[in-house]
Each structure stands twice: as C-alpha cells, then as structure tokens.
Amino acid sequence: MDEYGQLTFDLFNDTQQVAQPTELPLLEASIKKAQADMELFALDTEDKQAKQMYSWCANQMKQVHELVSPYTKSN
DSSP, X not given: OXXXXXXXXXXXXXXXXXXXXXXXXXHHHHXXXXXXXXXXXXXXXXXXXXXXXXXXXXXHHHHHHHHHHHHHSOO
C-alpha cells in the first residue's frame, strides 16, 4: 500500500495483464474539463459580470488541478 492508499499486488505472473486504476486519471480529466468549460462560458457570454465569474471559476479549477495533479499522475 502506498502513501495514497493504493494497494498493489504482485501476481508473480508477468504474462497476465492487470487493469490499471482509472479513478485518479478520471478525476484529473474531470477537473481539466470543468476548467475548460468555465473558460468557454467566459468567452461565450457578453455579460461582463458573468464573464468575470466564469474566468474566476476557471482560475479556481486551474489551482485545484495544480494542487491535485501530483497525486493523479501515474507512476
């Protein structure tokens, strides 16, 4: 078990394919998608206040991604 709670087993069978965990890469992709969506919404609106809000949200998601990305990268 690693420091992030991921449990790994050595099957002693190098020919057997084992599925890689997908939760963390999916989390990272979801965070990046949310950031991209906010950036698109900011570009799509003419409302100045909404544009500021979407830009702020996109920036917040960027910061979240920077914080969690060390934990979501595969080894």
